[in-house]
Amino acid sequence: MTTLRVDRVVTSGQFCLDGGCWDVDNNIWLIGDDEEVLIVDAAHQAEPILDAVAGRKVVAIVCTHAHNDHVTVAPELAEVTGAPIFLHPDDDVLWQQTNRGVGYTALWDGQRIGVGGAEVQVLHTPGHSPGSCCLYVPALGRLCSGDTLFAGGPGATGRSYSDFPTIIASIRDRLLTLPAETVVLTGHGDSTEIGAEAPHLQEWIDRGH
Template sequence: MSSDASLDGVPAIAPTHNGVRVDRVVTSGTFELDGGSWEVDNNVWVIGDERECIVIDAAHDADAILAAVKGRTVRAILLTHGHNDHIGAAAELVSATHAPIHLHRDGRLIWALSQDTPPPDDMTDGQEFHVGDVTLRVLHTPGHSPGSCSFHASAMHVVFTGDTLFQGGPGATGRSFSNFGQIIESIRTRLLTLPSGTIVLTGHGDATTVGAEAPHLDEWIARGH
């Protein structure tokens, strides 16, 4: 586990707003789908002030995530999508924090592939979550999976994109329940329309910005999935 006060690959690091900050926890485990298994490192994002926070994704290691929470009240656990590497610590986090957990309705089928418990509360496009005086707005960005969502914190000039947009292009779409044309449309209409200085905090790997990625859209389309 690592908790970063800085975010790799972005010049204006560790975005803050009126005492609200973003911390990154990197956890390690496996991603399993379509009979395959891959070792992966996941970014878990904890956004909050000294009293309360929101956790984005529940990847692999609940203890590591709780160490970053540092005893604060967890207002919500938001899941970018239902792949097992993003939700494996969900039950432990809910048990430890008693926080509500949210997944887009279209993510229920993938949730059920790895979880025996009922799916979390439905999350809808445009829904808002609040921590301190920062608002996180849900952007439904399907393609990597049907229920994939991003979370835009406009006051902090940050968007959390899960596995929809990475440094260097879109997330993978060569597996079940994914669609390359759909992820391109999500990126084109929901993410690249954000201000160019918006910091993109991803589900794996380094951060980037909307302005750094936008010029490459046609290259990604030509490259395909």
């Protein structure tokens, strides 16, 4: 039996919404062992992601949300690997902006996805987008937070389909209740821990962004 782990791939491209585009670097997380893997997010270029998969069986391609920079190459990855794409249906309006007419499998709160002998738990955490989800891997003490929680605070809520009070509620009720030592693997930038972020909740609320 091989060891369960999480690998990181970083790709670069643009995030586009509401008529503007911004250069971004995205973290793609691969949860699995030497035999099979779960791809978390599908940003910008398929080749570096497939290189990191390294021939393993891809159980699924899970999109934490449907902003274009997290779903760009999901259809390409699905075609190459034969794996299903999972996305929360509340983000369908955003998905259609990038991958119009491409099908996906509904991702739901409380769903459990097996990979490498472990379970990945789906937490619906709306706010950054209506269908934003985080993936918790209890066996590793890891949380893939997408763009819901970063080192230093919540994800952005200044654009369409996002809401600040909603993201605060998601972080407070769904994420900060996890063990303090849980490592938060973010959609962009550096990782953090639940225990490092939890004391700052009121500051974020007071700041209001």
